[in-house]
Amino acid sequence: MMQSSWERNASREINREVGLLAGRLAEFLREKFADHEKGLEGSLRFLEHAFAGVAEGKSLEQWREPLFERIDPTAGHPLHLLLCGFGFSPCEADLLLLAGMAEEHEGFADIFRTLHPRNQPWPTVGLAAQFLCAGAGERIALRKLLTVGPAVRAGVLKLDGDEPFFLQNLMVSEMLWPVLHGIDAWPSSLAREEGMVSRHGLDDWLGEASVQKAMTALRTATNCTVLVHGDDEEAAFQRGSALAMEAGVHCLRIRLPVDPPASVDRLIGVHAMARGAVPVLRLARREEPGQLLAPQFDDFPAPVILCSMDGVGVISRHRPLMTVHCGRLTPTALRRMWERTIPPLAGQADMLAARFPVEPWCALQVAVDLESSRRSNDSPIRLDDVSSCVRGRAVTNLEGGVQLIRPQASWEHLVLPAPQLQQLREALNRLYMQGRVLDDWRFLEGRRGARGVRMLFAGPSGTGKTLSAEVLASALDVDLLQVDLSRVVSKWIGETEKNLGRVFETAERSNAVLLFDEADALFGKRTEVSDAHDRYANLETAYLLSRLERFEGLAILSTNLRQNIDAAFTRRLEFIVDFEEPSREQRLALWKCHLPQKAPLAEDVALEELAGRFAIVGGLIRNAAVAAAFLAAAENLPISKEHFISAIRREYEKSGKPYRELVEKR
Known part of the structure; x- marks a missing residue:
């Protein structure tokens, strides 16, 4: 060599x-x-x-x-x-x-x-x-x-x-x-990061007074610790790397394990000094309660950049400390980031900023994926390609307790009264129009969680709550993450909050719609404290209130019993959408929606009659339509009225309701 x-x-x-x-x-x-x-x-x-x-x-x-x-x-x-x-x-x-x-x-x-x-x-x-x-x-x-x-x-x-x-x-x-000897050798016990660093969209952040002060310390090799902290340790790590790059100093980017050995600061310091480099360290979170003792670097006479989630690490008291907070990028910064990261889509930067408010390092990963795909397919980059890349990256980092749903439903599949449909569209506009309302007009300035949209879907089972969540995710061209309550709620003290924290972080990282189905199990009313169980249950509720309020995405709570939801939650919701049992006209539209054009219907089938005789919700209509099709296929016959009635009777039995027909219900 x-x-x-x-x-x-x-x-x-x-x-x-x-x-x-x-x-x-x-x-x-x-x-x-x-x-x-x-x-x-x-x-x-x-x-x-x-x-x-x-x-x-x-x-x-x-x-x-x-x-x-x-x-x-x-x-x-x-x-x-x-x-x-x-x-x-x-x-x-x-x-x-x-x-x-x-x-x-x-x-x-x-x-x-x-x-x-x-x-x-x-x-x-x-x-x-x-x-x-x-x-x-x-x-x-x-x-x-x-x-x-x-x-x-x-x-x-x-x-x-x-x-x-x-x-x-x-x-x-x-x-x-x-x-x-000039060889770039590296200890096997340390995980060194070699990836690219992006500064696109960070102009305003890099111009902040605290960041400028930190860059001066780096350029003058001042003996100090620069703590870059935020809501996410990976974002802090990438921002710390961008800070070092902007300062024009060589840096060593290292991902530390949880509870690293006590001597790790000396090993890192030796290799950094021999290279004339500034260590940029990512502090990992400990799953158990308690703070992590960050590497101290008490005997390292040069600057160090520590990157962590807010409040994670205990920093040395013997070194001067500078703190730099990395807040979320504004829509203006996001637009600038997408314009520079993917120039072919610069004209759609506003849409990209609204739909994918990611960090520059995430956008850079997407750009690399897109360029690789373009070279292999020799096709121009489209907006849908960005969505596919973002979603593909998110799937590889899902936490436990979260079920990924790839939305297939569209507005045509949704049968709801006009007021409810209007609320759903207004919720989307709350996301699309943030650049104008929050940045240009300065509404909710400085309020944490201002860019989040929180909704409650309340109504009986089968009335379209989950389907509506899927339609919203589809309209945003993102995934739907449905919380698996059985894996989130724990009998062990403190475990539920930890599981919920990971769920929210997963949704924010993947830019997906977050759906808490049957949310009253988590968001129910607080109780009078009569024992330790009540006290810790109320602590879980308090944590949820705080975390939901600062959530920066679209969160949907779904419940069959609106009255069971704690009033403290409802005060923090931007939209409450009531889902009622469908009217006769809506049931007719639902039957038509769930019967494909190629479905072979017998001459005795009149959908108007089914809609008038059976006051069932959309979920049961869908199930009955599919069941009737299988009954007919087994007999090698077209789908007849009798097949539909048999399937509807079965749906009544499954739901525990007595089978009954109506003359008409409007």
């Missing part, structure tokens, strides 16, 4: 310094083991050969100047960045090179094995003391360096083994040595 000139120069610098140290070590060993020199002759020749390879014809005496005077501070090589960034002393620089020699060449490892009391291929602290210390005072200073010195505190050097101090192995941090 070809090396760049920068990599070759960085590697040459390390080779030179190791070779010079090898010459000094050979000199020390010849003096130390003068009486046993014959047994070390092979090792001494190897060390002297390593020195001769880098000495440029000079003697060892001519290379006595400190390492810091030899390295080029303008080249940006990892060795210089590491030593100067952490403020290492010349002795610590020698310790680093000595500890890394076994990684440099197997010949050095063999020499250390020969000198090691346990035959291991590493230098010991005792060897370092004999090699670098002239007397007892310097040995005490060495002990201090290797106990509380900058190199050990930073994690660049580590002592390994349970033996007494001077018998412990001296080693370098995981995967650091190849980095000093």
Whole structure:
């Protein structure tokens, strides 16, 4: 594999310094083991050969100047960045090179094995003391360096083994040595993010005072922690990455696991410093109650960006803190984002902003998917393609307790009175017109959850509540997420709130319509507190009230019993739609809707008669139409009136109602 000139120069610098140290070590060993020199002759020749390879014809005496005077501070090589960034002393620089020699060449490892009391291929602290210390005072200073010195505190050097101090192995941090050679090596224990970062649509956010202050700190390498926080840790992570990019600094983007090891900050700090990079860390949420102790970076003398959900991590008290909040993008910012991310659809940016209020990183993923599809199909990008990509991405990240419904129904399938239909269309306009009303006209400015629409569908089973939710999702060209109450409500204290939190986050992340069917099980009236069960049930209700109020999407509560819904919920709803049993004319329309044109009807079938004789709701009409078709198909006959009546009678029995016919009901 070809090396760049920068990599070759960085590697040459390390080779030179190791070779010079090898010459000094050979000199020390010849003096130390003068009486046993014959047994070390092979090792001494190897060390002297390593020195001769880098000495440029000079003697060892001519290379006595400190390492810091030899390295080029303008080249940006990892060795210089590491030593100067952490403020290492010349002795610590020698310790680093000595500890890394076994990684440099197997010949050095063999020499250390020969000198090691346990035959291991590493230098010991005792060897370092004999090699670098002239007397007892310097040995005490060495002990201090290797106990509380900058190199050990930073994690660049580590002592390994349970033996007494001077018998412990001296080693370098995981995967650091190849980095000093200019190789972009990375510890396997850390999940590094390599994806693209998008700043489209973030102009206003990047111009905020707190963000500008944070960027100044990054550019000047100020020792501080920049906390980027918001409703979603992934959005915060992507915003933190965009912040670093806008500041013009190199960054290392890392996804931390839940409860990372205590030493993770040192490992990250070492690799960041050697690269001259700013760590950008995504803090994962803990499922259990309690805050996460974020990596502290107390011994890292440079900026760090921590990205988390609001209130997730406990940040170090010993570092200056700057906080940056990443709120949701305004429709203006969303329009700008879509215009720049998918230029072929710039003319439809308003529609994209209304239908897909996603973060820039999500839009970038969609753009990549679209470009890949365009190349394979050689077809222009359409608005429907964006919808397919957004929905496809959302499906891969569904949480438990959520059932995905791909909406197929349209307005033609919906048979409702005009007032109810008007309310459904007004709800859509609340989503479509947010740019004008909320941004241009400044209604509800600063109110959290202002961009959400909350609706209650109340009425008997089968009157079209779920179908209406599906029609709304279809009109928005998004999915419908139906909450599975059996998997959300838990008997364990605190579990229901946690499950509900994931449900809301899933709906917001996927930009889908959220449907709570039979919502009175969750949104019912609060009770007088008579025992612990009542108290925790009321806590669940209070959590729901708060979470529903700040929900930024379309949420629909469906219930058969409106009177069971807590009044505190109804006050927070933008629309309450009552679904009543259909009139005769509506039943006729429903029969026509559920009977396909190709259905073979017998001559004795009169849909007007069925609509007049049987006062049943749309759900039962659909079931009866399908059941009658199967009865007729089994007899190889057209669908007759008798087939319909038999199917209707069965629907009455299933619903627990007595079968009865009407002369007419309007």
